[in-house]
Amino acid sequence: MWSRERSKLGKLGQWGIIFLVFTLISFSLWGCTTERVSGSIGTPAADFLLKDLRGEEIALSQFRGKAVIIDFWATWCPPCRASIPHLRDIYRRYKGRGLVVLGIILEQSSASSIFLYRRYGHQLSCPVGK
Known part of the structure; x- marks a missing residue:
């Protein structure tokens, strides 16, 4: 049993x-899912609204019709910091043709972010992504 x-x-x-x-x-x-979700050439990217280090709002849609380079960076990322001078040079070369460079900071606005912005990117828009 x-x-x-x-x-x-x-x-x-x-x-x-x-x-x-x-x-x-x-x-x-x-x-x-096996479906890839990505943008393609000629397809508008999703709009976003972020504040920059000065507290001003930046929306991707305000640059409609222009070529936009979006660079995500952080102060703790050496390759990110190394790319800032190059992006600045590209911006200087092509800004007359409507190029916009957005360097989205992937951390809260720390003193080091503000230092790098002032040193390299004060010509670039630097919204803070959270």
Whole structure:
């Protein structure tokens, strides 16, 4: 009698574990998709509204019709800091043709962000992304 009940419980336990594993895998894959979501040439990017280091609001839509380079950077990122002078030079060269460079800072407006902005980017718009 006990052995029958144990074997029934054992089978139920095995099915329970299989069900639990299947459920966990299903939930972990629920948000996954193979469809790539990306912009393409000629397709407008999604608009955003951020404040720059001076507290002024910058919307991507205000640059409609212009070429816009968006660079995400942070003070703790050496390659990001290294790219700032190059972006500044590109901006200087092509601003007469309508080029806009947005250097979105990926941290709160810290003293080091303000220093880098003043040193390299005071000609560039630097909204703060949160």
